[in-house]
Amino acid sequence: MNISTNTALQEQIQDLKAHEKIIGLVPTMGALHEGHLSLVNFAYQYCDVVVVSIFVNPTQFNNSGDLEKYPRNFEKDYQLLISNNPKTIVYTPSINHVYGEDVKAEEFDFGSIVSYMEGQYRQGHFNGVGTVLKRLFAIVKPHKAFFGEKDFQQLQLVKKLVEITQQPVEVIGSPTLRMPNGLAESSRNYRLTPAEVEEASLIYKALSQAKTMFNDFSINEIKSSIQDLFEDHQLLELEYFEVAPTSTLIPAQTKKTHLNYRAFIAAYIRDVRLIDNLALN
Ligand code: AMP
Numbered sequence: 001m002n003i004s005t006n007t008a009l010q011e012q013i014q015d016l017k018a019h020e021k022i023i024g025l026v027p028t029m030g031a032l033h034e035g036h037l038s039l040v041n042f043a044y045q046y047c048d049v050v051v052v053s054i055f056v057n058p059t060q061f062n063n064s065g066d067l068e069k070y071p072r073n074f075e076k077d078y079q080l081l082i083s084n085n086p087k088t089i090v091y092t093p094s095i096n097h098v099y100g101e102d103v104k105a106e107e108f109d110f111g112s113i114v115s116y117m118e119g120q121y122r123q124g125h126f127n128g129v130g131t132v133l134k135r136l137f138a139i140v141k142p143h144k145a146f147f148g149e150k151d152f153q154q155l156q157l158v159k160k161l162v163e164i165t166q167q168p169v170e171v172i173g174s175p176t177l178r179m180p181n182g183l184a185e186s187s188r189n190y191r192l193t194p195a196e197v198e199e200a201s202l203i204y205k206a207l208s209q210a211k212t213m214f215n216d217f218s219i220n221e222i223k224s225s226i227q228d229l230f231e232d233h234q235l236l237e238l239e240y241f242e243v244a245p246t247s248t249l250i251p252a253q254t255k256k257t258h259l260n261y262r263a264f265i266a267a268y269i270r271d272v273r274l275i276d277n278l279a280l281n
Helices: 006-018 034-044 064-069 074-084 095-099 125-140 149-165 187-191 194-199 202-213 219-231
Strands: 023-028 049-054 089-091 144-148 170-174 236-245 261-269 272-279
Touching: 006 023, 006 049, 006 089, 006 125, 023 034, 023 125, 034 049, 034 074, 034 144, 034 170, 049 074, 049 125, 074 089, 095 125, 125 149, 144 149, 149 170, 149 261, 149 272, 187 272, 202 219, 202 236, 202 261, 202 272, 219 236, 219 261
Parallel strands: 023 049, 023 144, 049 089, 144 170
Antiparallel strands: 236 261, 261 272
Protein backbone atom coordinates (compact mmCIF):
# COMPACT_ATOMS: atom_id res chain seq x y z
CA MET A 1 0.00 0.00 0.00
CA ASN A 2 1.12 3.55 -0.69
CA ILE A 3 0.64 6.20 2.03
CA SER A 4 1.72 9.78 1.60
CA THR A 5 0.34 11.62 4.64
CA ASN A 6 1.68 11.36 8.18
CA THR A 7 -1.75 10.97 9.79
CA ALA A 8 -2.75 8.06 7.52
CA LEU A 9 0.62 6.41 8.15
CA GLN A 10 0.41 6.87 11.91
CA GLU A 11 -3.14 5.40 12.04
CA GLN A 12 -1.92 2.36 10.14
CA ILE A 13 1.14 1.92 12.37
CA GLN A 14 -0.91 2.29 15.57
CA ASP A 15 -3.31 -0.36 14.34
CA LEU A 16 -0.46 -2.75 13.51
CA LYS A 17 1.19 -2.14 16.88
CA ALA A 18 -2.14 -2.79 18.63
CA HIS A 19 -1.98 -6.21 16.96
CA GLU A 20 1.54 -6.76 18.35
CA LYS A 21 3.19 -6.43 14.95
CA ILE A 22 6.89 -5.55 14.79
CA ILE A 23 7.43 -2.58 12.47
CA GLY A 24 10.63 -2.04 10.49
CA LEU A 25 11.66 1.08 8.60
CA VAL A 26 13.89 1.12 5.51
CA PRO A 27 14.58 4.74 4.52
CA THR A 28 15.45 5.24 0.84
CA MET A 29 15.66 7.99 -1.74
CA GLY A 30 13.98 5.85 -4.43
CA ALA A 31 15.52 4.80 -7.77
CA LEU A 32 15.33 1.36 -6.24
CA HIS A 33 17.48 -1.59 -7.28
CA GLU A 34 18.19 -5.14 -6.13
CA GLY A 35 20.37 -3.80 -3.27
CA HIS A 36 17.36 -2.00 -1.79
CA LEU A 37 15.22 -5.13 -2.16
CA SER A 38 17.84 -7.23 -0.37
CA LEU A 39 17.74 -4.67 2.47
CA VAL A 40 13.92 -4.88 2.62
CA ASN A 41 14.02 -8.69 2.60
CA PHE A 42 16.67 -8.63 5.32
CA ALA A 43 14.31 -6.40 7.37
CA TYR A 44 11.49 -8.94 6.93
CA GLN A 45 13.65 -11.48 8.80
CA TYR A 46 13.17 -9.29 11.90
CA CYS A 47 9.78 -7.59 11.31
CA ASP A 48 6.14 -8.34 10.45
CA VAL A 49 5.63 -5.22 8.36
CA VAL A 50 8.27 -3.08 6.68
CA VAL A 51 7.70 0.59 5.89
CA VAL A 52 9.89 1.76 2.99
CA SER A 53 10.11 5.52 2.82
CA ILE A 54 10.90 7.11 -0.53
CA PHE A 55 12.03 10.67 0.03
CA VAL A 56 14.75 12.57 -1.81
CA ASN A 57 16.07 14.57 1.13
CA PRO A 58 16.99 18.12 0.04
CA THR A 59 19.14 18.91 3.12
CA GLN A 60 21.72 16.17 2.48
CA PHE A 61 22.81 17.41 -0.95
CA ASN A 62 25.69 19.87 -0.88
CA ASN A 63 25.18 20.53 -4.59
CA SER A 64 21.74 21.59 -5.91
CA GLY A 65 22.57 20.14 -9.35
CA ASP A 66 22.97 16.69 -7.74
CA LEU A 67 19.58 17.07 -6.08
CA GLU A 68 17.92 17.91 -9.39
CA LYS A 69 19.73 15.10 -11.23
CA TYR A 70 18.76 12.48 -8.62
CA PRO A 71 16.74 9.81 -10.52
CA ARG A 72 13.04 9.68 -9.57
CA ASN A 73 10.73 6.92 -10.76
CA PHE A 74 7.95 6.37 -8.24
CA GLU A 75 5.72 4.02 -10.30
CA LYS A 76 8.57 1.62 -11.02
CA ASP A 77 9.78 1.75 -7.38
CA TYR A 78 6.27 1.06 -6.07
CA GLN A 79 5.73 -1.93 -8.38
CA LEU A 80 9.13 -3.35 -7.43
CA LEU A 81 8.38 -3.11 -3.69
CA ILE A 82 4.84 -4.48 -3.86
CA SER A 83 5.74 -7.38 -6.15
CA ASN A 84 8.65 -8.17 -3.84
CA ASN A 85 6.32 -8.25 -0.79
CA PRO A 86 2.70 -7.04 -0.86
CA LYS A 87 2.72 -6.37 2.92
CA THR A 88 5.18 -3.50 2.43
CA ILE A 89 3.95 0.01 3.24
CA VAL A 90 5.45 2.52 0.82
CA TYR A 91 5.58 5.91 2.55
CA THR A 92 6.08 8.84 0.16
CA PRO A 93 5.89 12.08 2.17
CA SER A 94 6.12 15.55 0.69
CA ILE A 95 8.90 17.90 1.81
CA ASN A 96 6.30 19.68 3.92
CA HIS A 97 5.29 16.46 5.72
CA VAL A 98 8.89 15.86 6.78
CA TYR A 99 10.15 19.40 7.37
CA GLY A 100 7.13 21.69 7.70
CA GLU A 101 8.26 25.19 6.70
CA ASP A 102 11.80 24.79 8.05
CA VAL A 103 13.75 22.98 5.31
CA LYS A 104 17.20 23.07 6.85
CA ALA A 105 19.66 20.72 8.49
CA GLU A 106 20.19 20.56 12.23
CA GLU A 107 23.76 20.56 13.57
CA PHE A 108 24.71 17.36 15.36
CA ASP A 109 27.84 16.37 17.24
CA PHE A 110 28.55 12.94 15.80
CA GLY A 111 32.22 13.05 16.82
CA SER A 112 35.02 11.39 14.85
CA ILE A 113 32.82 9.07 12.77
CA VAL A 114 31.86 11.93 10.44
CA SER A 115 35.19 13.77 10.37
CA TYR A 116 36.82 11.87 7.50
CA MET A 117 35.99 10.26 4.17
CA GLU A 118 32.34 11.06 3.27
CA GLY A 119 32.16 13.65 6.07
CA GLN A 120 35.26 15.35 4.70
CA TYR A 121 34.40 15.23 0.99
CA ARG A 122 30.66 15.99 1.33
CA GLN A 123 30.47 18.95 3.72
CA GLY A 124 27.12 19.19 5.52
CA HIS A 125 25.90 15.86 4.10
CA PHE A 126 25.72 14.00 7.41
CA ASN A 127 23.86 16.77 9.26
CA GLY A 128 21.23 16.53 6.49
CA VAL A 129 21.10 12.74 6.84
CA GLY A 130 20.81 13.00 10.64
CA THR A 131 18.05 15.60 10.35
CA VAL A 132 15.87 13.60 7.98
CA LEU A 133 16.31 10.33 9.88
CA LYS A 134 15.51 11.93 13.23
CA ARG A 135 12.27 13.20 11.65
CA LEU A 136 11.41 9.93 9.89
CA PHE A 137 11.93 7.97 13.13
CA ALA A 138 9.65 10.44 14.96
CA ILE A 139 6.91 10.14 12.30
CA VAL A 140 7.02 6.38 11.66
CA LYS A 141 8.03 5.24 15.19
CA PRO A 142 9.39 1.90 13.97
CA HIS A 143 10.73 -0.75 16.37
CA LYS A 144 13.73 -1.31 14.11
CA ALA A 145 15.40 0.56 11.25
CA PHE A 146 17.63 -0.99 8.60
CA PHE A 147 20.59 0.49 6.75
CA GLY A 148 23.03 -0.95 4.22
CA GLU A 149 26.67 -1.54 5.13
CA LYS A 150 27.31 -0.16 1.63
CA ASP A 151 27.09 3.26 3.34
CA PHE A 152 29.01 2.15 6.40
CA GLN A 153 29.77 5.62 7.73
CA GLN A 154 26.05 6.42 7.50
CA LEU A 155 25.20 3.20 9.38
CA GLN A 156 27.54 4.16 12.24
CA LEU A 157 26.12 7.70 12.20
CA VAL A 158 22.54 6.42 12.59
CA LYS A 159 23.59 4.33 15.60
CA LYS A 160 25.10 7.47 17.10
CA LEU A 161 22.01 9.55 16.17
CA VAL A 162 19.61 7.34 18.13
CA GLU A 163 22.01 7.45 21.07
CA ILE A 164 22.14 11.28 20.98
CA THR A 165 18.41 11.79 20.41
CA GLN A 166 17.41 8.83 22.61
CA GLN A 167 14.88 7.62 20.07
CA PRO A 168 13.62 4.11 20.88
CA VAL A 169 14.60 2.43 17.62
CA GLU A 170 17.04 -0.43 17.08
CA VAL A 171 19.43 0.22 14.19
CA ILE A 172 20.50 -2.85 12.21
CA GLY A 173 23.03 -3.05 9.35
CA SER A 174 22.57 -5.31 6.32
CA PRO A 175 25.28 -6.75 4.00
CA THR A 176 26.04 -5.08 0.65
CA LEU A 177 24.49 -6.67 -2.43
CA ARG A 178 26.94 -6.79 -5.33
CA MET A 179 26.73 -7.49 -9.05
CA PRO A 180 28.43 -10.68 -10.28
CA ASN A 181 31.55 -8.58 -11.07
CA GLY A 182 31.69 -7.28 -7.47
CA LEU A 183 30.40 -3.75 -8.11
CA ALA A 184 28.03 -2.74 -5.29
CA GLU A 185 24.46 -2.18 -6.48
CA SER A 186 23.73 1.56 -6.45
CA SER A 187 21.21 4.02 -7.90
CA ARG A 188 24.20 5.76 -9.48
CA ASN A 189 25.01 2.66 -11.55
CA TYR A 190 21.99 3.61 -13.71
CA ARG A 191 24.18 6.41 -15.07
CA LEU A 192 26.96 4.04 -16.24
CA THR A 193 27.27 2.36 -19.65
CA PRO A 194 27.73 -1.44 -19.64
CA ALA A 195 31.45 -0.91 -20.40
CA GLU A 196 31.75 1.48 -17.45
CA VAL A 197 30.02 -1.04 -15.17
CA GLU A 198 32.79 -3.49 -16.06
CA GLU A 199 35.52 -0.88 -15.46
CA ALA A 200 33.95 0.09 -12.12
CA SER A 201 34.48 -3.46 -10.83
CA LEU A 202 38.01 -2.21 -10.08
CA ILE A 203 36.59 -0.70 -6.88
CA TYR A 204 35.72 -4.11 -5.48
CA LYS A 205 38.98 -5.59 -6.82
CA ALA A 206 40.86 -2.92 -4.87
CA LEU A 207 38.92 -3.65 -1.67
CA SER A 208 39.50 -7.39 -2.08
CA GLN A 209 43.21 -6.80 -2.69
CA ALA A 210 43.39 -4.73 0.51
CA LYS A 211 41.73 -7.58 2.40
CA THR A 212 44.20 -10.13 0.99
CA MET A 213 47.15 -7.90 1.94
CA PHE A 214 45.84 -6.86 5.35
CA ASN A 215 47.61 -9.43 7.57
CA ASP A 216 51.03 -9.29 5.93
CA PHE A 217 51.51 -5.66 4.87
CA SER A 218 51.47 -2.27 6.56
CA ILE A 219 48.60 0.13 5.94
CA ASN A 220 50.96 2.40 3.98
CA GLU A 221 51.99 -0.48 1.73
CA ILE A 222 48.35 -1.40 1.15
CA LYS A 223 47.47 2.22 0.32
CA SER A 224 50.26 2.65 -2.18
CA SER A 225 49.43 -0.64 -3.89
CA ILE A 226 45.79 0.50 -4.29
CA GLN A 227 46.92 3.88 -5.64
CA ASP A 228 49.10 2.06 -8.23
CA LEU A 229 46.12 -0.08 -9.23
CA PHE A 230 44.03 3.03 -9.95
CA GLU A 231 46.85 4.77 -11.79
CA ASP A 232 46.81 1.92 -14.34
CA HIS A 233 43.10 2.56 -15.06
CA GLN A 234 42.37 5.72 -17.02
CA LEU A 235 38.58 5.68 -16.64
CA LEU A 236 38.49 5.65 -12.85
CA GLU A 237 39.74 8.44 -10.64
CA LEU A 238 40.38 7.60 -7.00
CA GLU A 239 39.10 10.24 -4.58
CA TYR A 240 40.17 8.45 -1.40
CA PHE A 241 41.20 5.02 -0.19
CA GLU A 242 41.42 4.66 3.59
CA VAL A 243 41.72 1.94 6.19
CA ALA A 244 39.95 2.75 9.46
CA PRO A 245 38.78 0.98 12.60
CA THR A 246 34.98 0.56 12.60
CA SER A 247 34.70 2.03 16.10
CA THR A 248 36.18 5.47 15.30
CA LEU A 249 36.28 5.68 11.48
CA ILE A 250 39.48 7.69 11.82
CA PRO A 251 41.88 6.67 8.99
CA ALA A 252 44.70 4.62 10.50
CA GLN A 253 48.44 4.56 9.79
CA THR A 254 49.15 1.49 11.91
CA LYS A 255 47.16 -1.58 12.95
CA LYS A 256 46.15 -2.44 16.51
CA THR A 257 45.48 -6.13 17.11
CA HIS A 258 42.20 -5.81 19.04
CA LEU A 259 40.34 -3.56 16.54
CA ASN A 260 38.11 -4.34 13.55
CA TYR A 261 39.16 -2.56 10.37
CA ARG A 262 37.43 -1.77 7.09
CA ALA A 263 38.75 -0.36 3.83
CA PHE A 264 36.82 2.58 2.34
CA ILE A 265 36.88 3.87 -1.24
CA ALA A 266 35.37 6.73 -3.21
CA ALA A 267 36.10 6.95 -6.94
CA TYR A 268 34.77 8.77 -9.95
CA ILE A 269 33.96 7.32 -13.33
CA ARG A 270 33.33 10.50 -15.39
CA ASP A 271 31.10 12.60 -13.09
CA VAL A 272 29.56 9.56 -11.36
CA ARG A 273 30.83 9.20 -7.81
CA LEU A 274 30.85 5.67 -6.40
CA ILE A 275 31.61 4.54 -2.84
CA ASP A 276 32.18 1.13 -1.29
CA ASN A 277 33.84 -0.53 1.70
CA LEU A 278 34.83 -3.97 2.94
CA ALA A 279 35.67 -5.60 6.29
CA LEU A 280 39.38 -6.46 6.44
CA ASN A 281 39.60 -8.66 9.55
P1 AMP B 1 19.67 5.26 -0.84
O1 AMP B 1 18.33 5.19 -1.49
O2 AMP B 1 20.80 5.21 -1.80
O3 AMP B 1 19.76 6.36 0.18
O4 AMP B 1 19.82 3.91 -0.02
C1 AMP B 1 18.85 3.46 0.89
C2 AMP B 1 19.40 2.33 1.72
O5 AMP B 1 19.77 1.24 0.87
C3 AMP B 1 20.67 2.71 2.51
O6 AMP B 1 20.59 2.17 3.82
C4 AMP B 1 21.76 2.08 1.70
O7 AMP B 1 22.91 1.77 2.48
C5 AMP B 1 21.07 0.81 1.23
N1 AMP B 1 21.75 0.25 0.05
C6 AMP B 1 22.16 0.94 -1.06
N2 AMP B 1 22.82 0.12 -1.89
C7 AMP B 1 22.83 -1.10 -1.30
C8 AMP B 1 23.38 -2.38 -1.68
N3 AMP B 1 24.05 -2.55 -2.82
N4 AMP B 1 23.20 -3.43 -0.82
C9 AMP B 1 22.53 -3.27 0.34
N5 AMP B 1 21.99 -2.09 0.75
C10 AMP B 1 22.15 -1.03 -0.06
